[in-house]
Amino acid sequence: MLYQSEGIVLDQGDFGENDKIARIFTRREGLVRAVVKGAQRPRSKLRGLTQPLTYGLFQLYRGRSLDRVTQVSVRNGFPGIIDDYEKMIYARYLVELLASVLPEKERASAMFDLFLAVLGCLEQKEDPWVIARWAELGILKLAGFAPSFSRCVSCGSKVQEPPVHFSLKDGGALCAACMPLGAAFPGSQGASSAASPAIFSPAPAGAAMSAPSPESQVRAYGELIQVSPGTLRTLEMLSTHVASPRVACPNITARGQVRTEINEVSRKYISFLLDKRLKSAPLVESIEDEKK
Numbered sequence: 001m002l003y004q005s006e007g008i009v010l011d012q013g014d015f016g017e018n019d020k021i022a023r024i025f026t027r028r029e030g031l032v033r034a035v036v037k038g039a040q041r042p043r044s045k046l047r048g049l050t051q052p053l054t055y056g057l058f059q060l061y062r063g064r065s066l067d068r069v070t071q072v073s074v075r076n077g078f079p080g081i082i083d084d085y086e087k088m089i090y091a092r093y094l095v096e097l098l099a100s101v102l103p104e105k106e107r108a109s110a111m112f113d114l115f116l117a118v119l120g121c122l123e124q125k126e127d128p129w130v131i132a133r134w135a136e137l138g139i140l141k142l143a144g145f146a147p148s149f150s151r152c153v154s155c156g157s158k159v160q161e162p163p164v165h166f167s168l169k170d171g172g173a174l175c176a177a178c179m180p181l182g183a184a185f186p187g188s189q190g191a192s193s194a195a196s197p198a199i200f201s202p203a204p205a206g207a208a209m210s211a212p213s214p215e216s217q218v219r220a221y222g223e224l225i226q227v228s229p230g231t232l233r234t235l236e237m238l239s240t241h242v243a244s245p246r247v248a249c250p251n252i253t254a255r256g257q258v259r260t261e262i263n264e265v266s267r268k269y270i271s272f273l274l275d276k277r278l279k280s281a282p283l284v285e286s287i288e289d290e291k292k
Contacts, residue, residue, distance in 0.1 A: 005029060006056070008055045011099075012050060015036075019040065024069075026058065027107075027109055029105055030102065030104065030105050031106075032067050032104065034069045035063075036068075052095070054074055055078070055116065056074040059072070078119050081123050089284055091122060092280050093284045094132065094136075094139070097139055097278060100278065101139060102143075108142070110142055111139070118134070118135040121250070136266055136270065145171065149236040152178050162176070164176070164227055164229060165225060165226050168268060168269055227265065228257060228258065230258050231261040231262055234262060235265070237250075263285075
């Protein structure tokens with residue numbers, strides 16, 4: 001059966017001798033895998049229409065396990081991202097994060113709107129760092145993993161005065177009064193190396209979580225990260241910025257200690273949730289660390 005949907009090509013790979021297989025995030029069907037017939041041939045009409053980050057109207061034939069692309073009307077190829085090495089690295093990272101939390105063939109219209117807005121902002125804004133942090137928080141929020149920054153996750157009180165910590169296990173800020181006795185954070189003596197149960201697939205808040213794999217790459221992380229109130233305020237602003245074609249891109253500046261602390265929270269929280277480091281993360285981190 002044929003169907004049409006707006007879609008964004010996330011990535012693609014060779015499939016047999018002549019075809020390619022693309023992962024397409026569609027507004028109607030969610031994340032689908034689709035064969036692009038003849039896309040390895042130089043003269044294929046579909047070859048240039050199904051490149052990564054292509055946004056358009058897709059006509060697909062629904063198959064048992066794989067769909068098939070039959071026609072594409074391209075609306076945007078985001079050349080401002082494709083032609084910028086740094087922005088392309090960030091885009092690939094965000095694609096990997098998105099694919100890690102999206103189930104296949106489940107409609108996620110709000111997530112589609114967010115990611116389309118993210119690509120537009122990433123192309124438009126000079127500093128991709130702000131867009132990447134905003135995108136991370138938006139993706140996690142819509143997947144059901146939104147961290148809490150403005151209120152203590154334990155007692156619910158406003159977090160205002162230091163010392164303040166971000167709890168990886170609880171997914172949010174802890175005020176000084178709720179810090180467990182003897183608790184430690186990375187860099188302090190006795191820091192806990194035990195990780196809480198990890199999350200492998202999107203689930204509603206409070207859903208049961210799977211046990212972490214023996215090969216967990218985040219075992220060395222302490223459960224608590226010390227941060228400044230300014231860092232929490234910046235994260236709160238980023239997390240509450242609404243994604244919409246009618247809403248401007250986030251115009252938030254973070255420098256110095258705040259940016260460094262946000263990087264640490266972002267990297268460790270995402271790795272903790274997924275129980276792995278994203279393959280594209282080291283390259284993003286190397287770009288960010290060079291700018292310190």
